[in-house]
Amino acid sequence: MQNNKEEFLKLIEEHKLIIYKICNAYCKNRYDRDDLVQEIIYQLWRSYNHFNGTVKFSTWMYRVALNVAITFYRKTKTSKAIIQLAEADTEMEDQKEDTSELEKNMDVLQQFINNLKELDKALMILYLEEKSYREIGEILGITETNVATRLSRIKDKLKQKFSTLNN
Amino acid sequence: MEDITLKNLWKAQDEKLDRTMKLNLLILESMQKEKAASKLNSLARLKLFAVILGVLWALFLGVLIYGNQLQNIYFTVSVGMIMLITIAAIAIYIKHIVLIKELDYSQSITDTQKKLAQLQASTFSSRFILLQTPFYTTFFWSTEMIQASVSKFFLIAVPITLLFTILTIWLYKNLTPLKMHKKWVSYLLKNDPEQVPLIQAQKFLEEIEEFKKVS
Numbered sequence: 001m002q003n004n005k006e007e008f009l010k011l012i013e014e015h016k017l018i019i020y021k022i023c024n025a026y027c028k029n030r031y032d033r034d035d036l037v038q039e040i041i042y043q044l045w046r047s048y049n050h051f052n053g054t055v056k057f058s059t060w061m062y063r064v065a066l067n068v069a070i071t072f073y074r075k076t077k078t079s080k081a082i083i084q085l086a087e088a089d090t091e092m093e094d095q096k097e098d099t100s101e102l103e104k105n106m107d108v109l110q111q112f113i114n115n116l117k118e119l120d121k122a123l124m125i126l127y128l129e130e131k132s133y134r135e136i137g138e139i140l141g142i143t144e145t146n147v148a149t150r151l152s153r154i155k156d157k158l159k160q161k162f163s164t165l166n167n
Numbered sequence: 168m169e170d171i172t173l174k175n176l177w178k179a180q181d182e183k184l185d186r187t188m189k190l191n192l193l194i195l196e197s198m199q200k201e202k203a204a205s206k207l208n209s210l211a212r213l214k215l216f217a218v219i220l221g222v223l224w225a226l227f228l229g230v231l232i233y234g235n236q237l238q239n240i241y242f243t244v245s246v247g248m249i250m251l252i253t254i255a256a257i258a259i260y261i262k263h264i265v266l267i268k269e270l271d272y273s274q275s276i277t278d279t280q281k282k283l284a285q286l287q288a289s290t291f292s293s294r295f296i297l298l299q300t301p302f303y304t305t306f307f308w309s310t311e312m313i314q315a316s317v318s319k320f321f322l323i324a325v326p327i328t329l330l331f332t333i334l335t336i337w338l339y340k341n342l343t344p345l346k347m348h349k350k351w352v353s354y355l356l357k358n359d360p361e362q363v364p365l366i367q368a369q370k371f372l373e374e375i376e377e378f379k380k381v382s
Binding site for chain 2: 017021024043047050051060063064066067068070071074075102105106109110117118119120122128129130138139140141142146150155158
C-alpha cells in the first residue's frame with residue numbers, strides 16, 4: 001500500500017501541470033480552485049486501484065480530472081456568490097495595464113476558453129495539450145470525426161476573435 | 168492565428184500557473200479523511216437523509232395500519248397506499264445512492280456526465296410524492312360516515328377526491344422539466360429551488376446528446 005501511494009504521488013508530481021491547467025480553465029476563483037485541485041487528487045487516488053493500464057496513464061488521468069472538474073463546475077456555477085467573486089477576479093485582470101502582446105493574446109485565449117461550454121472547454125484543452133484526435137475521442141467518448149468537426153468550429157470562432165482584436 | 172501559435176500561447180501559460188501545492192504522503196492521508204465529506208458526495212448525503220426520513224415516516228404509517236387492525240378499510244387502504252408510495256420513493260433513493268457510490272470517473276467524459284445528469288434529472292422529488300395527495304382525502308372515510316349521509320358523501324366527499332385525483336395526475340404529467348416551454352411550468356419550476364438543479368441537469372443532458380452528434 002505504501003509503495004502504491006509513493007508510486008501514485010510520483011505520477012501525480014509528473015503530471016500535476018495537467019491538473020493545474022484544468023483547474024484554471026474550470027475555476028476562476030482561487031479558493032474554489034484549491035478545492036478543485038484537492039477534489040481531483042482525491043478522486044484520482046480513489047480510482048487509482050482500478051487503473052489497469054488498458055489505456056495510457058495520461059488518458060485515464062484526463063478522464064478523471066475532467067469529469068471531476070466538469071461536475072465541480074456545474075455544482076458551483078449555480079451559486080451567485082461564487083459567480084460574483086469570479087467576475088470580480090476577471091474585472092481585476094481586465095484592469096491590468098502595460099501588458100505585452102503575448103500576455104494580451106494569452107488573456108484572450110484564456111477568456112475564450114473560460115467562455116466555452118463545459119464539454120467544448122474539455123475538447124479545446126485536450127487539443128491545446130497536443131493530444132491526438134483518437135485520444136481526445138477516447139477521453140471524451142466521441143468519434144474522431146466528431147472531434148475534428150467540433151474543433152474546426154471552435155478554432156474558427158477563436159481565429160475570428162483574434163482577428164477582430166488585431167484590426 | 169495558426170494552430171502552432173495557439174499551442175505556444177497555451178504553453179506560455181505554464182509559467183503563470185500557481186504551483187504552490189506540495190504533495191506528500193501526509194497530505195494524501197489527511198485528504199482521505201477530509202474527503203469523507205467530499206463536495207461531490209453531497210448529493211448522496213442529501214438522498215441518505217431523505218431515506219432516513221422516509222423510513223421513519225413509513226414505520227409511523229405501518230404502526231398506524233397495525234393499530235387500526237383492519238377496522239376501517241378506507242383508512243387501511245389510504246394509509247397503505249401512502250406507505251407504498253413512500254417505500255417506492257425510498258427504493259428509488261437507495262438505487263440512486265448506490266449509483267452515486269459506483270460512479271466511475273475514469274470512464275469517458277460524455278458517459279460519466281450523462282450518468283450524473285440522469286441521476287440529478289431523475290430525482291423524483293416533490294413530483295412523485297404528489298401521487299399520495301388523493302389518499303389524504305380518503306383516509307378518514309368510514310362505512311358509518313357514508314351510511315349517515317349518503318347524499319353528502321356523493322355530493323361532497325367523492326367530488327373532492329375526484330378533483331384531487333385529476334389535479335394530481337395532471338400536475339404529475341405536466342410538472343416536469345420536459346414541459347419547460349409552458350409558461351406556468353417554467354414559472355413554477357424556476358421558483359422552486361429544489362427543481363433548479365433538475366432543470367440544469369436536463370439541459371446538460373440535451374447538451375451532451377448534441378455534443379455526441381456528428382453534424
